[in-house]
Amino acid sequence: MPTFDQLVTRVRRELRGYTLDQASMTVLSADMLAADTSFTVDLDDVTEVSRGLVEIDDELILVKQYDAQTGVVTVMGGTVGRGAEDTTAATHVAGALVTSSPTFPRSVIKSAINDSIRGLYPNLVVFDTVDFPYVAAQTEYPLPADVKDVWTVVGRWVGPEKVSGAMSNWRFNAEAYAIDFPTGKSIQLWTGITPGQNVRVLYTREPSALSANSDDFATVAGYPERVADLVVWDTAKRLLPSLMSARLQQTSVESTERSQLVSTRDISNAVQTYAALYAERLQQERDRMYQENPTFQTFQGS
Structure with missing residues (x-):
């Protein structure tokens, strides 16, 4: 996957x-810490580093200049040049790609x-399920906080068939009383099954x-x-x-x-x-x- x-x-x-x-690229020749204001690249490719933005892993860095003799690249503005364009300054290991102006x-x-x-x-919705036992004296049951809507509700029948049948008379409550239902989501079941048998709610949620x-x-x-x-x-x-x-x-x-x-x-x-x-x-x-x-x-x- x-x-x-x-x-x-x-x-x-x-x-x-x-x-x-065809981006210009080189690689780090030494590890780089999140607070470093310079880094070292492969001497054979140091000229591939240009002034301006370079990318290492997910971080964008502002480059001031490089030394063709040592391979040391200086970050513009010191730590200010780290984590440019809303990226985060991070640690990078030797061998990481350095891409100029991606x-x-x-x-x-x-x-x-x-x-x-x-x-x-x-x-397209994401499906998930929640199971709970049916209680004869209870009509309303809690649901997870991420429930957006209820798709189907089935209840387990009594007997060796191991069949779960559709429960047709139910209501999804998206504004349940928080005192009774902390997530604010619940389902009301108006069609019962044998007490103690499992109820399965197939619900929809947003992707993560x-x-x-x-x-x-x-x-x-x-x-x-x-x-x-x-x-x-x-x-x-x-x-x-x-x-x-x-x-x-x-x-x-x-x-x-x-x-x-x-x-x-x-x-x-x-x-x-x-x-x-x-x-x-x-x-x-x-x-x-x-x-x-x-x-x-x-x-x-x-």
Whole structure:
């Protein structure tokens, strides 16, 4: 299953395939602490480091200058140059890539990925369940705080069949009394089953954002692994328009020449392509969501 780090790689692969980005890169030749105001890179590639923004792992750093004899790179403004552009100053180990003027920094891609994950809701919901025993004298039962809506409710029948039947007469209370229900969410059951038998509530919730590089998409976000391509395409769609404004700023020979090869119309076409791919796959997933998790009406066959 894809991790957060693997999703970033997939998005970058999509974007680089379009822009033919050939970033200037080198590697750290020594570990770097979060408070360091200089770092050392491979002498063979030190000239690849440019004044301005460089990226190491998820951190953006402002570079003042480098020493071609020692490979030492000085950070602009001391610690002020660490954690630029709302990134966080961090420790980096020897061998980490140092990328000059990244077109799409990892921190930006990560933020866009989480925006895409959150944007899937409510078109695609995350399903979860809660179980509790039915009590004859009790009508209302607590639900977790992350419940957005209740999808289906089933109750276990008595007997060797091990069957759970749909309970049709229930009401989701999103504003339950906090004194009785601390989460403020509850369900009222107006159709009973044999006391002591299990009730299972299938409910919907919003997806969770990814944080650590090792976060598994399906486990943390809550969506099936197959939904990852939707996140990748939507992230690419979100990030590509930033190239349009970049091409309006013709401050170098390179940008002037590239603007003739890749116009804003080309970028717009790419955005529309990703939007079309996204819309088609989203509809497929919505159809599948209802097929795999039928509502009570479908469950009953009506």
